[in-house]
Amino acid sequence: MADIVIITIVFSYAAFALYRGIRKSKKGACSSCSQRKSCSAVCSDSPAPPSTPKSK
């Protein structure tokens, strides 16, 4: 009984951690950022703004 409980917990947590980790990593930037929940700028799915035009 305990066996099944442990195995279920371990595998579901591992699957969840991997899924979330890969999703986060693909976006880059945020995996190690403490503000990643509130930061709208980096983590949004919108593409990065084009680089700022330089003055002539």
Next chain:
Amino acid sequence: MSGAALIGNPNTGKTSLFNTLTSSYEYVGNWSGVTVEKKIGQLKDKSGPLTDLPGIYSLHPLSRDEGVAAEYLVTDSPSLLINIVDASQLERNLYLTIQLLEYGKPVIIGLNMIDVAKARGLAIDTAYLSERLHTEIVPLIARTGVGSKELLSCMNKTEEKDLSPCFTIHYGAVIEEAILGISREVNSELTFSGLSPRWIALQILEDNPAVMNSLALTEATLSRIRAIKEDALKQLRMKEDTSSLQDYIRSVRTEIIQDICASAVDQSNRKPHTLTEKIDTFAAHPVWGIPIFLAFMLLTFELTFDWLGNPLSDLLDAFISGPLSTLVEQGLTAVGASGFTHALIIDGIIGGVGGVLVFMPQIFIMFLIISFIEDSGYMARITVMMDKLMEMVGLNGKALIPFIIGFGCNVPAVMASRSIEQPKERTLTMLLVPLMSCSARLPVYALFAGIFFANSQALIVLSLYVMGIVLTLVLAKLFSLFLFKDSKSFFMVELPPYRMPQTVTLFRSTWEKGKGFLRKAGTFILGGSVLIWLLTYLGPGGIAAEMDDSFLASIGGLFAALLEPLGFGTWQSGAALVTGFMAKEVVVSTMNIIYHVPDMAGLQEQISLAFTPLQAYSFMAFVLLYTPCLATVGVLRKETASWKWTLFSVGYSLVLAYTVAVIIYQGGKWIGLT
């Protein structure tokens, strides 16, 4: 309304203040361009959100991080601006202040670093300043938190009263008329923007690209605006000797600032930066500067490995493989777990995650030293000393900042490249950052060098870091010769005064960096370890009797032949390298699981049977160079905004890693090493 925003010149302590006001721990350092992205936090007293912006000198951006701040003002329209001003550099800081006062929203000036100003013998008459600028001024020492309470209460007061500043500069008849004309045009198109039309008109007259792009005016309006500007410039030229409207507006502002500063700042007791000058006599010495830097690097590695890191690491290993494993083992037996569960927990999780966690001391020491460099002001000196070398290979001295951050982690390093002005140098820097050996590669070195080069571990690891740097320089030269059209380049860096990093700040930023590693170990690496363990447990024919029949062996075997010329053509190496793409620590996890052994000593024995020292060195070099990890690829894609460059960076590093490893192994064999 998006609450209050912190805005000011680079390196004036905005983020330090942000951390105090919102109880967060954002990244701080002593150089210009630490913050490259806006950060949002909740104020301590729950009165609203606070936004921290990258530092800017004026609203007219020259680099990517500066563009973030200027665009924010146009699109987010904060209700209150907190302008952080460096009291020891009042005159140049006030230029931005004037532009912010023209913005039309309430402004509070946080006069920061009054302690530094006092130490330099500058006395500032805040009452006079406040009267001239028509704003509240709060003296601060952001590093220690002095004045933050006063600032908070001042913010609440200002928000209640909603005082808009009544500070205006009269720019002369010609400009004023142009301002009116442009305001009229802008008003007819943007009826509800909530921005001051006078401010928009001035920004347009100054050709601010960030503001103009964010406004998205129609072509018809733009052409009318252009006509107004041309007309104004023509009229202005009849009266004044000026080359552009921009220059003229700047000169009017500068004159007013000088007038204000002449009365507000008492410079009669002014002293030079004695401490900074003394340190610079050594640290930025024309001859000794570079050897001192190299000696400092060597010291770093000795401390990280031989002196401090390894003994601590051994203690941790003894704990994980000893008491911890036994405890878990007993617990599992007590609840009557099966052999499968035993193997999963002990071999999979403790083997995989524990094997990486063992190297936590080395990683934390490295982070501590990086934080010290960042916080002391030495970083900017390194950029100056290395600029000549960097210029020769088509990079900029400023690229050293991302490179040094890259020793911690490549992801923030790619972000830090934002402060490099020239697009060519920025792209080149981002492409090369992955060659900086990040802390995730450290466990691999620590493991292998510990086995094969126990006596000179620090030197061997240092040689890998140096290899990364040398290859960076060579590739930078090649790439700038063949991939980029030669564009103009310049270098300018501000050198902040040195200051002793505060212990609290130092440990906090080390912890903030290290936390990422621990979090990764508990989530991503744990998940990866379970997956890898499962792949070794199962095989095409069900449960694999021998690990050589497992799925992992078949996956690794695909690459074994390809890796043969490099000296490590085994399925074990192949599998470790493939899984290492997720995160490079996973290379070590995989090795631990494959050679499932109870402790480090056992693993070391297994590995020393499977590798020769030469093969081990070749393997370490390959791990250093082959492909950036998944997270770095993600951030490269985001920052270069191009799949082409992202794939290029993966591609070139694979080719480079292969070539270098072949040269090391075959060359080594040829000269008779084993």
Next chain:
Amino acid sequence: MIPCQSCLTSLQPGNSGSICRFGNIDPILKRRLADLGVAEGSNITVKRCCLWGGPILLECDGQLLGIRQKEAAKIEVSVS
């Protein structure tokens, strides 16, 4: 190095002068310098020259900064 009579590079470390003209320097660099308060009329001190033609360190009104010699050679100063 371009020889010059009255440019920044002709100053010995420790000496100062007042900027009278920016020659043909990159407009972005000129803006950056202006941002730091280095403009026509500012008083500027050469702190030290780096070896091997590296950047020179300057001080303007308490602010230390480094620029390449190539660019410094285009900035004309008058020593009072």
